[in-house]
Amino acid sequence: xxxxxxxxxxxxxxxxxxxxxxxxxxxxxxxxxxxxxxxxxxxxxxxxxxxxxxxxxxxxxxxxxxxxxxxxxxxxxxxxxxxxxxxxxxxxxxxxxxxxxxxxxxxxxxxxxxxxxxxxxxxxxxxxxxxxxxxxxxxxxxxxxxxxxxxxxxxxxxxxxxxxxxxxxxxxxxxxxxxxxxxxxxxxxxxxxxxxxxxxxxxxxxxxxxxxxxxxxxxxxxxxxxxxxxxxxxxxxxxxxxxxxxxxxxxxxxxxxxxxxxxxxxxxxxxxxxxxxxxxxxxxxxxxxxxxxxxxxxxxxxxxxxxxxxxxxxxxxxxxxxxxxxxxxxxxxxxxxxxxxxxxxxxxxxxxxxxx
Amino acid sequence: xxxxxxxxxxxxxxxxxxxxxxxxxxxxxxxxxxxxxxxxxxxxxxxxxxxxxxxxxxxxxxxxxxxxxxxxxxxxxxxxxxxxxxxxxxxxxxxxxxxxxxxxxxxxxxxxxxxxxxxxxxxxxxxxxxxxxxxxxxxxxxxxxxxxxxxxxxxxxxxxxxxxxxxxxxxxxxxxxxxxxxxxxxxxxxxxxxxxxxxxxxxxxxxxxxxxxxxxxxxxxxxxxxxxxxxxxxxxxxxxxxxxxxxxxxxxxxxxxxxxxxxxxxxxxxxxxxxxxxxxxxxxxxxxxxxxxxxxxxxxx
Numbered sequence: 169x170x171x172x173x174x175x176x177x178x179x180x181x182x183x184x185x186x187x188x189x190x191x192x193x194x195x196x197x198x199x200x201x202x203x204x205x206x207x208x209x210x211x212x213x214x215x216x217x218x219x220x221x222x223x224x225x226x227x228x229x230x231x232x233x234x235x236x237x238x239x240x241x242x243x244x245x246x247x248x249x250x251x252x253x254x255x256x257x258x259x260x261x262x263x264x265x266x267x268x269x270x271x272x273x274x275x276x277x278x279x280x281x282x283x284x285x286x287x288x289x290x291x292x293x294x295x296x297x298x299x300x301x302x303x304x305x306x307x308x309x310x311x312x313x314x315x316x317x318x319x320x321x322x323x324x325x326x327x328x329x330x331x332x333x334x335x336x337x338x339x340x341x342x343x344x345x346x347x348x349x350x351x352x353x354x355x356x357x358x359x360x361x362x363x364x365x366x367x368x369x370x371x372x373x374x375x376x377x378x379x380x381x382x383x384x385x386x387x388x389x390x391x392x393x394x395x396x397x398x399x400x401x402x403x404x405x406x407x408x409x410x411x412x413x414x415x416x417x418x419x420x421x422x423x424x425x426x427x428x429x430x431x432x433x434x435x436x437x438x439x440x441x442x443x444x445x446x447x448x449x450x451x452x453x454x455x456x457x458x459x460x461x462x463x464x465x466x467x468x469x470x471x472x473x474x475x476x477x478x479x480x481x482x483x484x485x486x487x488x489x490x491x492x493x494x495x496x497x498x499x500x501x502x503x504x505x506x507x508x509x510x511x512x513x514x515x516x517x518x519x520x521x522x523x524x
Numbered sequence: 525x526x527x528x529x530x531x532x533x534x535x536x537x538x539x540x541x542x543x544x545x546x547x548x549x550x551x552x553x554x555x556x557x558x559x560x561x562x563x564x565x566x567x568x569x570x571x572x573x574x575x576x577x578x579x580x581x582x583x584x585x586x587x588x589x590x591x592x593x594x595x596x597x598x599x600x601x602x603x604x605x606x607x608x609x610x611x612x613x614x615x616x617x618x619x620x621x622x623x624x625x626x627x628x629x630x631x632x633x634x635x636x637x638x639x640x641x642x643x644x645x646x647x648x649x650x651x652x653x654x655x656x657x658x659x660x661x662x663x664x665x666x667x668x669x670x671x672x673x674x675x676x677x678x679x680x681x682x683x684x685x686x687x688x689x690x691x692x693x694x695x696x697x698x699x700x701x702x703x704x705x706x707x708x709x710x711x712x713x714x715x716x717x718x719x720x721x722x723x724x725x726x727x728x729x730x731x732x733x734x735x736x737x738x739x740x741x742x743x744x745x746x747x748x749x750x751x752x753x754x755x756x757x758x759x760x761x762x763x764x765x766x767x768x769x770x771x772x773x774x775x776x777x778x779x780x781x782x783x784x785x786x787x788x789x790x791x792x793x794x795x796x797x798x799x800x801x802x803x804x805x806x807x808x809x810x811x812x813x814x815x816x817x818x819x820x821x822x823x824x825x
Contacts, residue, residue, distance in 0.1 A: 189617075190613070198641050349549055355747065355777060446647065453778075478651070508643060
């Protein structure tokens with residue numbers, strides 16, 4: 169009896185520690201991913217500069233070279249010098265060049281500065297002057313279109329399904345459809361976007377309009393599901409009270425139900441926009457892979473978005489693009505964390521209100 | 525009277541919004557089926573589904589050859605299996621721990637952390653696979669005198685497992701948490717330990733939902749694109765060796781459509797054929813999963 173009991177308790181302990189171990193493993197994964205990207209990404213926010221009068225011209229960035237005669241004291245160094253100075257990676261440098269860099273170092277003629285250009289420049293073939301401004305702007309334009317597509321359609325559909333829908337087969341079909349659509353792989357929305365928006369409607373190919381519409385269709389089911397959940401959470405007594413005072417169903421909806429459900433709805437929208445922001449696969453389908461060096465000025469211009477730019481950089485052979493990729497991922501993750509924490513704050517505040 | 529008219533119009537507008545979801549589904553189905561049919565007019569469906577070599581090109585005679593998709597299917601299955609082997613047990617154990625053992629404070633800390641893990645774009649996972657995990661696995665492989673290819677199925681699969689983990693754990697956690705407390709109390713009252721309660725009572729009771737979580741994770745892994753595009757490569761090897769490079773359905777869709785953009789050639793149409801297969805597969809997995817969730821809800825409210 170005692171023996172079996174001890175055995176059972178031991179098994180209990182094993183089981184519990186197995187659970188804890190899996191949790192630790194998950195946290196380890198998260199830590200490794202974040203740590204890794206932080207370590208490789210942070211150097212992207214710094215760049216190497218050389219004192220102009222001391223710099224051999226083959227050490228300078230090709231664009232900086234043309235500016236030599238202007239009165240600029242410090243010039244941007246070339247990719248290879250940059251890599252050597254930051255990570256001690258020799259790359260294609262000859263031993264003499266390495267020696268020159270070391271002598272520059274000894275004379276304080278080479279330095280690291282904050283790379284503001286990484287945030288304000290657009291894409292370039294040269295990693296040391298490439299920046300993410302074009303991608304950021306493109307992502308913003310795309311998300312605006314996504315929002316304008318998914319928000320009205322999603323809210324409308326959710327209101328119908330939650331508040332007005334009769335219980336018939338058509339409504340049942342729509343409900344099953346929304347749930348199913350939420351689990352369709354995103355790449356298939358890209359194929360739909362390619363045929364529907366580009367070949368059928370003839371919208372300009374790598375534009376924010378097409379990208380936004382495609383992502384909007386992709387976000388729609390998620391918006392519907394979260395909006396329905398927050399509409400369903402509104403206490404029925406609120407509706408009854410309003411109806412008892414003689415309000416029309418639409419008045420009940422717009423004056424009482426929607427305001428009460430708004431924080432939940434906004435949270436859902438922000439989270440689905442965050443998901444759309446990180447999405448890449450459907451955008452590759454609609455041709456958003458091109459190299460575009462000018463930031464878009466309208467939603468019809470050829471556009472690149474941040475995730476696609478990251479994808480393109482990650483495939484570039486130049487050493488410098490590795491840290492650029494990590495740097496851009498850092499910016500992307502920062503924006504995502506920002507959006508998520510806004511959503512969580514709204515949710516927390518709303519929960520507090522309910523308690524009071 | 526005017527407001528009654530308004531009432532009806534607005535309601536109709538909401539109805540149209542709801543209908544748009546159906547229109548999108550039909551749109552996906554019809555476009556995929558339409559283009560896939562055009563593809564099958566050129567390449568026979570038997571050759572496509574059962575052919576063993578994938579090297580799509582058009583002969584000078586105008587014949588389209590090399591559209592045997594079996595290597596893509598086996599590649600997808602291999603990577604998905606690895607992902608499931610990593611993500612499934614870990615996800616389930618994390619869910620059990622958070623739902624049954626963790627203090628409320630721990631839950632409040634770790635649930636958002638797992639949500640963060642779920643919110644990372646898959647592109648980032650892919651980048652992690654090529655820059656960190658693949659070189660690491662190669663080094664480990666060298667110790668055991670195994671040669672891993674840079675784009676091994678193993679690294680893509682493991683990273684995909686990490687991606688699936690938080691998804692699986694949050695679905696399972698919900699399922700376990702929704703079970704009535706009376707189940708736990710009864711079992712513990714009869715003298716069972718916590719782990720016995722979980723294994724013999726709670727898991728069987730939550731089985732339909734856990735199955736659903738499994739199927740949804742599976743469908744997600746099959747449809748996942750960016751991780752495999754970055755980490756798995758293009759080589760269509762017909763192999764079940766996880767140390768070799770394989771390719772998947774989604775990788776080939778991307779590579780077929782980002783190359784030349786002539787809409788009328790067999791290669792572009794093949795992407796829609798593959799997309800159609802993917803759609804059908806994930807569609808059935810999702811339907812099956814949602815059925816499971818529904819059953820569970822009916823039993824335990």
